[in-house]
Amino acid sequence: MKAYISKSRKITLALCVMMCFVACKKNFLDTTPLDAVNPNDFFKTATHLQIFVNGFYGRLAPQYNTQGGTGTPTGGNSNLALDANSDMMIVQTTATSSLYRWDAVSVAPDANSSWSGGYSNIRSDNYFIKYANLNAEKTDAANHYIGEGYFFRAWDYFGLLRNFGGVPIVTEALNDNDLDKLYQPRASRYDVAKQIIADLDLAIAKLNWKGEGQAAIAGRVNKEAALILKARVALYEGTWEYYHGKKTSAYAMAGKNGVEFLEMIEPTVLQLINRNGTKIFTAAGDKTIAYNQLFAQKNAANIDGVFLFKAYDAALLALSHNFFFKILDSGPSITDHLVDIYLNKDGTPQVFSTNYTNTLNQLGNNLDPRFKQTVWTPDRGPLNQLAGRGGDGVPFRYPVIASQAPYTSIGFTSTGYRNFKGAVLAQEATKGETDDILMRYEEGLLALAEAKAILGTINQTDIDKTVNLIRSRVGMAPLNINTITPGTYREDLGFDPTSTPVLNEIRRERSVEFALEGFRLDDLKRWAVYEKVINGYQPKGALLQEFLDYFNRTPAQVSLDNGSEPALYSQIRKDGYTLNEFSLVAGSNVDRFANGRMNPYFKVADFKTGGRGLYINPGRDYLSAIPLQQIKLYQANNATLSQNPGWN
């Protein structure tokens, strides 16, 4: 009996002990992530820094043009013409765009992704800068990547500055219990701009020059890009404070006139000039395409004057930067505000009579050569004339006007002007091989000219180094500071009649050179002319008659087009389009203003003769609203986040 009991007992004990043994294995409950690196082991080598800062590049260029890069019209085009929704390019699908705000309520939205996204990016920047400075090896390569970190923090704060003006400044990766810093009030826009400049100075000091060290990696940020960004920010904030101060607008920076920033521009740009001199892209001297083809580079890495670009390669990327979709007329349409701002080839301003008669080809022949390299003209060839395009894809005929059956799913232009900047003159037009140029030398040059013109220190030498260098690329007549033909500097085109002709000519130069590159709206706002340009504006297009003549061909013409008599070859050849499908009837599916120019919004009362046109609220729309929920959250915690003017 005894033996039996002790046996069972011992088995029991053994089981218990073994169980404890299994359960209490050392570190049994201390598990650690197995497929990702701990931050303490990161930020050590230049490679670590590179990988981390790589994550910031997605902020640079969201403007791809289509998915897939195969040229399918239904491939989800995202043809983001960067100036769409400014006066120079309208979004046709609806007149209720963001520039048409007659009935817009001034209630701030709860959230704004620019605000939340901006601070999310800044947190990454701060995290990176903190740990990189703390842990990274002291090498030139690591130093360069830290410079990139500062560049991106400046980039991100500049985004907030443009959207919201002054914002809370955070330069460290905060924790949830840093309540004082979390509920800090907005800094002034001046302080934000100074913070950006300070970061850029650090970035400039650390970054390698283009092509050297880590900056030799195609697509990376370099010292030139930081210098351009510094010039951009200084010009933006300098002119904003200068013009809004002069107008004593609601957006003025109290006690500041912007001169401090404007004066930063010359030393900044001189660094670029000292290094690059007169080197800009010239297409080996072919003035007819030099400007146009700057934007059609398969590899922008070694192009003169290109400082920052996003590389695209249809073979590798799901998203591509695709010229073909830019010209496929997907709604955004160039307006008269861009077309009319061009000078004639000889440097004189255009003269307008009550009857508009300029056909596309006439404009192409008469205006600043950059017009013909920006807007498609029929003499470019009516159809698949791009070398080697051989007939696949949509033919390059006159653009379809507006959206109507059967062309409801592909694009159209409602003004008749089609973007041609960056045309890819090769078979790969639909492949999405083109690099997207983000920063170029010309911006620095024109910033220098503008700053000096405002400060009143500009001279012919400055003009020759800047404006005339750019004009000479396309063979445009040079600007002579002493012989400017003073046109009427129309306020509604963004000019300032009270200012000097040379300043106005530099504004024009900027508008022409950077057309459709996304500067227009910011320019109107910093020049404090936003409402002058937008309010009452009824966007106009090309001469309608030219389109009626093209689309409403007689059967005899069609027969000619089809090649029935090669000797009498019509200008417009067979392009796969049949007469029956589509015809334009003025007043029905298309219409024009009294002077003969197309009216893209002809169905909407405000855009008919006598209508009110576009409208923005000058007391409100220069800046976005601070997200309402954030303001309430501050309030609930006894802190204040002030709202921008005009919003409640």
Add this chain to the structure above:
Amino acid sequence: MNLNLHNRYGGNCHALYKILLVMKMITFLLIMTIMQVSATTFAQKITLNRTNASLSSIIDEIRNQSNYDFFYNKKIVKQAKLVSINVKDASLDEVLKICFKDQALAFEITDKTVLIKGKEIKFNFFNPIQLPAEKITGKVVDENGNPIPGASITEKGSKNVTQTNGNGNFTIGVKDKAAVLVISFIGYQTKEVVAGAVNGSISLSPSQEVLNDVVVTAYGKVKKSSLTDAVQTIDGKALENRPIRTVTDGLIGLAPGLNIRMPSGAPEANPSINIRGFTSINSTGAPLILVDGIERPIQDVNPNDVETISFLKDGASTVIYGSRAPYGVLLITTKSGKEGKVSVNYTTNTKIGQMVLAPTQPNSPDWARYINIAQRNGQPNGTGTDGVDAVTIARMEAWLRQDWNDPSFNALRTQFGDKAQAYIENGQFPSGDAGFKGWTREQSFATTKLYDTYFNNHDFSQQHNLNFSGGTDKVSYFSSFGYNNTKGLLKGDLNFNTRYNFQTKLKYKAADWLDLRTDINYARQANQGPNYTGNGGDIANYDAIFSSMMQYFATPLKVPSGNAYSWILGAASILGDGGLINNTRNDIVLSGGATVKPFKHFEINADYSRRQSFTEYSKVTKVVYTELPDGTKIQNNRSANLSSISKTNGVLGYQMAKLSAQYSNSFAQKHNFLAQFGVQTEETGFKSLTGSKTDLFAQDVTESLSAAANNPATSDRIYDWSTLGFYGVITYDYLEKYMIKFAGRRDASSRFAPKSRWGFFPSVSGAWNAAKEKFWPLKNIISEFKPRISWSTSGDLTSVGADNYYTYLLTVPTTVNKNLLLGGAYSNVASTPGLVTSELTWAKPTVLNFGVDITALKNRLNVTYEWYQRTVIDQMGPVDPLPQVLGTDAPQKNNAVSETRGWELSVGWTDQFQAAGKPLNYSLKFNMSDYIGYVKEYNSNKTGVVSGIWTPGEQFGQNYVYGVKGIAQNAGDLRTGTLSGTYNYPGYIMYNDVNGDGYINSGNGGFWYSRGDVVKDGFNYPRKSYSILPTVSWSNFTLSAVLEGVMQWRVYNDTEWVWGTKAGADLAYFYTPAFKESTDLGYWSPGNTDAFFPAFNTGRGSATDKYSLNLANLRVRNVTLAYDLPQKWVNKVKLKKVNVYFSGENLGFIYNKSFIKYDPELLRNGVNGYPPLRYYSMGLNINL
């Protein structure tokens, strides 16, 4: 085991580690000792040498040598013959056999005792003498002597049957007095008496099954009458003979408080399951599912192998599973072998699946007209244009009539000459524009019924199950094999789910103090579906497939040559040409355990199990082509751009070890006591490897990574977690009248930081068996009346997120960004870690439960009612709203409390009466439950400053809608009651301006309690769901049904399925299915001013009461008719039992309140899913 020790471990690991080292030594030594001890014990033998000794003296000697006790009647043994024996080292059995060789005595060895008794005398009954019929009269009474009317009396082996009358009396004629009468009544044990022995009253005793219904609970099997917790049991028979794929499918409606969502009819779809409510801030309330004590996917269980299922609903009952089971446990117990000869059971079933309540597609001309209205109405007045021109509509009409000479085709004949006829008949002509890829929707005028095109009307699937069971007094076994194939309705054989099961369960009595058990399980699941447009995820993208079926009704399926699918339809991809998605999972679960009973009343259970789950995923994407008019092939519109292949192989290893010690005893037949303490630990590790490549060399032939060209990419996923828990349960009852139970556990999870990973969760419950009291006045009516109460806490970590394995540790996740080229190659990118906290710890669901069990009217009526309140304290709510200046979300914290209240009622009635001379048994069960949940505390957003985040007081699932005032008939109507900030025209909805401020809006910036003109409109989940379960059996027939209903349920659904189009659709082609179910309801137009819907495609704007769907319904979930073949026939073919049955699942609705008749499960949220299917099946069940 005491809890202090574990406290120490939690607090001081270093000291413990030293202890462990010592323990290691001790363990080793102990094992050595035990092995020696057992060697001597088992070798103990008996040595005896006697001649003509008395049996009693020999017994004494054996007792001394063997430690065995002997029980016998001294008188008998004295009369026994003398014994001579000479053995050395013989076993007890051998010795006794010699001693009893010629005795009139027999012996029996049981549990350390030897019982000696007289030998039984067996009688032979061959050649029975036929006697004249005898009339037998008697009376059937219950245990208290009260007569039982309606009891049935059958002469065994004959069809001779009768019933007791109102006084319990009966008379039956039998062939002789030796005939055996079988007396049965529902709720009582069946009794057999020899006819000749009937003398007055025959007393039946209540069925043990009813009184002592055994319930499987966390700590073993418990008599239902002594249960203190909320536990519901379902008999596995409810799942038998049904064409269901998973156990979950079969559970719908079987128990109150059990919520099952069955949103998809896809063959591999797994319904989600919940006990007592989905409502909580961020927990799904999913129960822990244990199959024979091991966590396994419920879909791996063969419904035919299930013996019982217990739902443990409150924390007090789940304490043993603790941290993993805060929201209840589903304990599935599979069948096991019973002592006896082998029993072989084979069942097979063929089912036919059908899509039900699928939408009805209009003919193309009607569809086109709706598109035109939609496009015109969807734009500001006068700016909308037709989507389909008049000529095309005329062609659609003509095509339907097959009138090839219609004038509308003339232009085509001119244009295409002799090719025109083929184009016209096919219903599409080529676009002249190369950019439109030749065949376009604009040039289409056919009518293609997409549902008929892609789906079969019905599909056959099969299942087979075979099992063997049996055993001896030492060993019992149960082995089962199962095969279940469920096909999807997609044409072709590409869409299916197949399951193979194998299970063997063994139990053996190694010694009388040691029971061992082994369970081997294998399950294989394989499913396959089409890889539609290359965008499929883990399974076929059914949402995208069904969404694509709302477009392009006019496009013919194929191009005129018949060689290729049309350019615009997704058919090629949907029917499998675009590649397939395959998932295979092989699960092996091995478990074993031992029960040691070292002393009386004491037992130790040790269990270990390991699950290895091997998953294989493969997605092949093929480029599909279509044919242009000139014969060249181009990529189909719905094709992926590149062919590609992606494979993932994963291994999940799970192991669980549990050790518990239990002591139970009764003192003085009054005090019943049970204590159990245990420790349990779990560990899971997962690893997977994914590889992918693009451009298969031969996409239609070889689907291998090795046979693909470009863009190789690999990645892996690794994680692990572990838990450790100690628990104790003490139960005590007095005379089975007063019962109380204390339980507690201390748990740790690796997911939390060391300082916050331990939690202690106590619970207590009690019950009072009032009907056992002497003073109970209603004894004859109510035989059981047991109120219960329980209060319990448990630990929940599910709300940290299922994939959040390391809540307190930061990582820098890195990945390859394929959208960013730097230096000409893809970039490696890192992302910024968010914020974490080491404070995060267990959420604590606390359940207060009141229940009452009632058994009445001679066990015919059973009622159970439960009321509960589940408060989840320290819940991981939404992260605290902090200024976005932070740049990331605040870390997750234990910052909220939510509460769910609900009740459950279950009423069962079972009875029997005589019909056409045979007993008819019937039962009817009614279940009903309801719950509501709300936020109790969430201080971070107390005032509702941040909209879209919970605020205290807010109820989960509450619908908020505008009231519909009517439809604006003219411009005058529009001045009031239309939404601000949008354009309005006659035909639009007018809303009630509830607060009279002249605007229709939702109030003050989204504060939940200040909602402007928005009013409450019911709840978006089933409220007051109920089920009715009737069963009738008569003769060899059994008919049973499951009816399942919901009393209150409202959702607002703004999809095209309900409205016929999508609001403001300017590209109406994509968004205007105009299904007949919607269009039949009518749309406002100047000529139809009292239509149900507003003008087609207009400002339906926001959710409204009129157009919110009332999803209340009563559904026939299952009807089964089974027939046992007559025993005579069955015996002839040497079988035991043959059963044939017909069964239908999801047969239809008794009523369905929604104004649009799709399946409520589908309308619940969006409708792009796979409609649930209806199944008819026929099956066979053979026992040999």
